[in-house]
Amino acid sequence: MNKSIMLALLLCGQATAASLVDAEDGMLDMSRHLQDNPLGFLPVPVVITEPAVGYGGGLFGLFLHGKGKQVDGQFIPPAMTALGGGGTENGTWFVGGGHRRTWQDDHIRYLIAGGYADINLDIYSGDVAGFSRNNAINTETQGYGGTQKLLFRMGDSPVFLGASLFWAKMDISAKNNPVIDRVWQRVLGDNSTTSALGLAWADETLLPVKHARKVYPVVSHLSPPESLRPCCAFGYDLHVRAVGVPIPVYQIGNVLSLDTLGSHRYNDSALGAVKNIVGLSEEKNGLIYTHRGGFIDIAHVRDTADNTFYLFSRLLPELGRGWRLFYSEELGVRRVQLRAFTPPSAMPQRYSLAAWLAGHLAFQLAQWHEIAQWYGFQSVPGFSEEISAFSPEDLYSNLLGARLAIDVILQGKADSIERYNAAMDEALRHALLQLGVTTVTETERKFRELDGDWWNSKRRVPDKFLVLKRNYNLEHNRLPTPVAYEKTAPYMLTMPAVVAGYQLSHLGELQIYPGADMQSLPVPKAFYGPSQFQRLADRAQEADKTQLERFQK
Numbered sequence: 001m002n003k004s005i006m007l008a009l010l011l012c013g014q015a016t017a018a019s020l021v022d023a024e025d026g027m028l029d030m031s032r033h034l035q036d037n038p039l040g041f042l043p044v045p046v047v048i049t050e051p052a053v054g055y056g057g058g059l060f061g062l063f064l065h066g067k068g069k070q071v072d073g074q075f076i077p078p079a080m081t082a083l084g085g086g087g088t089e090n091g092t093w094f095v096g097g098g099h100r101r102t103w104q105d106d107h108i109r110y111l112i113a114g115g116y117a118d119i120n121l122d123i124y125s126g127d128v129a130g131f132s133r134n135n136a137i138n139t140e141t142q143g144y145g146g147t148q149k150l151l152f153r154m155g156d157s158p159v160f161l162g163a164s165l166f167w168a169k170m171d172i173s174a175k176n177n178p179v180i181d182r183v184w185q186r187v188l189g190d191n192s193t194t195s196a197l198g199l200a201w202a203d204e205t206l207l208p209v210k211h212a213r214k215v216y217p218v219v220s221h222l223s224p225p226e227s228l229r230p231c232c233a234f235g236y237d238l239h240v241r242a243v244g245v246p247i248p249v250y251q252i253g254n255v256l257s258l259d260t261l262g263s264h265r266y267n268d269s270a271l272g273a274v275k276n277i278v279g280l281s282e283e284k285n286g287l288i289y290t291h292r293g294g295f296i297d298i299a300h301v302r303d304t305a306d307n308t309f310y311l312f313s314r315l316l317p318e319l320g321r322g323w324r325l326f327y328s329e330e331l332g333v334r335r336v337q338l339r340a341f342t343p344p345s346a347m348p349q350r351y352s353l354a355a356w357l358a359g360h361l362a363f364q365l366a367q368w369h370e371i372a373q374w375y376g377f378q379s380v381p382g383f384s385e386e387i388s389a390f391s392p393e394d395l396y397s398n399l400l401g402a403r404l405a406i407d408v409i410l411q412g413k414a415d416s417i418e419r420y421n422a423a424m425d426e427a428l429r430h431a432l433l434q435l436g437v438t439t440v441t442e443t444e445r446k447f448r449e450l451d452g453d454w455w456n457s458k459r460r461v462p463d464k465f466l467v468l469k470r471n472y473n474l475e476h477n478r479l480p481t482p483v484a485y486e487k488t489a490p491y492m493l494t495m496p497a498v499v500a501g502y503q504l505s506h507l508g509e510l511q512i513y514p515g516a517d518m519q520s521l522p523v524p525k526a527f528y529g530p531s532q533f534q535r536l537a538d539r540a541q542e543a544d545k546t547q548l549e550r551f552q553k
C-alpha cells in the first residue's frame with residue numbers, strides 16, 4: 001500500500017509539473033495550470049536593484065477566484081486578489097494588496113488597493129547647504145495609503161465612466177540633519193495627507209486612432225502582394241459546379257476558428273497563392289462569426305493588411321513627392337496616384353501619415369476589387385467571380401485588415417517580413433477575441449440560421465445567387481452587416497479622413513484607366529476615381545435587385 005501511495009504521489013507530481021511546462025517550447029508556462037484550477041495562484045517575484053535603497057526583493061501572490069467566463073464571445077476575467085511585500089538591504093520595506101472584481105457581465109468594475117511603506121533613502125547634492133562634501137541626507141519616509149475605483153459601462157459600448165478615490169498619509173524626516181529636518185517640518189509639517197476624488201474613465205476601443213511616437217526601421221525592396229488569396233463564397237460546406245457540371249462529394253468547408261487560423265504569411269509570391277489553393281499553406285483562410293463584427297473573411301483581412309504593408313514601404317521614402325505606382329489589371333489599369341505636398345517636418349508624424357495613407361489606399365484597392373468582380377473580372381478565365389462581389393462580410397473584413405496592419409506598422413514591426421507576419425498573427429487573434437469570436441459549431445449554426453435569407457445552400461459555387469445578401473456600401477467608416485438575432489452591440493471600424501492635419505484623399509488615390517478587356521464595365525472618359533466607385537456599386541445593386549426578383553418568381 002505504501003508503494004502504491006508513493007507511486008500515486010509521484011504521478012501526481014509529474015502531472016502537475018507537466019502542466020507548468022509549455023508543450024511547444026518546453027518553457028515554464030502557468031496559463032494551463034491557472035485555467036484548469038478553480039482557485040488559481042500565480043507567484044510574482046520582485047527584484048530590486050536600485051542603488052538608492054540597496055539590493056532587495058519581494059514576493060506578491062496573485063489569487064484568481066474562479067476561471068472567468070465567456071459572455072457573448074467576450075472573455076470576462078475572474079475576480080483577482082494580490083497580496084505581498086518586500087524589503088532591501090538598507091532597511092526599506094513595504095507591504096500591499098489589492099482586489100478587482102466585476103458584476104453584471106462586466107458592466108460594473110471595482111478596484112481597491114492599499115499598502116504601507118517604510119523607505120530609507122539617501123539624497124546627495126553638491127550645491128545645497130548640508131549636502132556638500134558627498135555627505136548624504138538620510139531621509140526616512142513612512143506612510144500608508146490606498147485607492148478605489150468604480151466604473152460603469154456605458155450601455156454595451158467599450159467606454160466606462162465612474163469615480164476614483166485616492167488617500168495617503170506620509171511622514172518624511174531627515175534624522176541625521178536637524179537643520180534640514182526642521183526646514184521640512186516647517187514647510188511640510190510633521191506629516192502630510194493627500195486625498196483626491198475625481199471622475200475616472202476607461203476606453204477599450206478595439207482599434208483607436210494612433211500615431212507613432214518615434215520613427216522605426218522599415219523593410220526595403222518589398223515585393224508587391226501576388227494576386228489575392230482564394231477565398232471565400234458566403235456559406236459553408238458548399239457544393240461546386242464546374243463547366244456547368246455538378247461535382248459530387250467535393251465540398252468547400254469555409255469555416256475557421258481561433259485555433260485553426262495558422263500563421264500569417266505575406267503573400268509576395270505566386271507559390272504562396274498556389275499553396276493556399278491546394279491547402280499546403282501555413283496560414284488558413286475562411287469565415288469566422290463574431291458577435292461584434294459579424295462574419296469575418298480572414299482572406300480579405302490578410303489581403304488588405306499585406307497591401308497596406310507593401311504600400312507603406314513604398315510611400316514612406318517618397319512621401320510628399322508626386323509619383324505613381326501601378327498594380328496589375330482588374331478590368332482596368334490600376335494606378336495609385338500620389339500628389340506632391342509638403343510633408344510634416346517631424347519624422348514621427350511623417351511615419352504615421354505614411355501608415356494611414358497606405359491603409360487608406362489599400363482599402364480603395366479592396367473597394368475596386370468588389371466592383372471589378374461584379375462587372376466581370378475573372379482571376380481564372382472562365383470562372384465567374386460574381387458570386388463574391390459585394391458579399392456582406394467582405395469590406396468590413398478588408399477594413400479590419402487595413403486597421404490591423406496600420407497598428408502593426410505604428411508599433412514598429414514593419415522592419416522585416418518575419419516581424420510583420422508574427423505581429424499580424426498576434427494582432428488578428430487579439431482583434432477576433434475583442435470582437436467576440438465564436439467556435440466552428442457556433443459559426444455553422446449561424447450559417448444555418450441565415451440559409452434562405454443570406455445564402456442558398458441548395459445552389460452550387462459559382463452560381464451568383466448562392467449568395468442572396470450583399471452590402472454595396474463602400475464607406476470608410478463601417479458597421480458589420482447586421483445579422484438577425486444578434487443582441488451584442490456591433491463594433492464600428494473607422495478610417496480617419498484627416499491625419500496630422502492632412503486630408504488623406506488629397507494626398508493620393510486609386511485611379512482605374514481603360515484596360516484591354518473591361519467586360520461589362522463602361523469605359524470611362526479618362527479614368528474612374530474613388531468619387532465614382534459608389535455610383536458603380538449603386539448601379540450594381542439596382543441590377544441585382546431586378547435580376548433577383550426575376551430569379552425568385
